Amino acid sequence: MSEKPIRRQSRQRAVVLEELQAVSSHPTARELYDRVRKRLPKISLGTVYRNLEQLCGSGEVCRLPADGAEARFDADTQPHDHVRCVRCGRLADLPGTPTTLTLETLDETAGFEIIGYRLEYLGLCAACRKPDNPVP
Amino acid sequence: MSEKPIRRQSRQRAVVLEELQAVSSHPTARELYDRVRKRLPKISLGTVYRNLEQLCGSGEVCRLPADGAEARFDADTQPHDHVRCVRCGRLADLPGTPTTLTLETLDETAGFEIIGYRLEYLGLCAACRKPDNPVP
DNA sequence: GTATGTGCAAATGGTTTGCAGTGGG
């Protein structure tokens, strides 16, 4: 029935991936779109979304959990944790190995088969910690 | 400048909180709205959202990270972890103490002042594990 | 009385989709 369609090459998808790999800022789709548009001025936002979704599906890109806000994307598919600023939403990588969790004890839990985990630290970034910094 | 307004009582807010506390299913705003409407047929979805946001602010309720999808809410404000089914999005509580993380080593990391963390295990729920279960 | 809360409906904003045309294999 549902055969997965063969993926073709496209300049748009290549550039979307390249530009995402070129930054470490975990951009939103729109931010990435703005970057990509400098190289492909006619690309549409819809195409950026479509390609991001495809790249997610093929594991070349990760969609980071969007806390009610816009989704952010990460070209670093190695497992690593993030810190999110609770005030401005900025997302940063955490260097080093991801936190070790006792996954094995969880396999039976709640009837779920555990595949992995997603860990996000919450905090205040340097900019937002300044006392005179206005709430966005 | 920005004085926090005094909170008054309202039947709507009370019922929203009660109904959220009455379930363990981490409902979306709309699901909660459907429950609440059985008791307050004239309540509007906007009011549910407004009250949920207020209850979040006062810590009586938690908004769970919405993975690109609808936000889910939890009246259990004790720190505890969750499992999310990657297939159907169902969210379940994890019993027992939350995973111990080495927060102290992170305080300096990436210039963030760490406040807490959010941990979500990913997996497949019992229903979605059945091989003949169609993809939603 | 006055400011907060509500219902309603319209606006918003991120994301998805339908369609006709383009282009990779």
Place this chain on the structure above:
DNA sequence: CCCACTGCAAACCATTTGCACATAC
């Protein structure tokens, strides 16, 4: 050729907001 991919714009859908009225205190 064929079917995946694109640009465009409209559609979608969760959430927010403006407004006039209701109501807690």
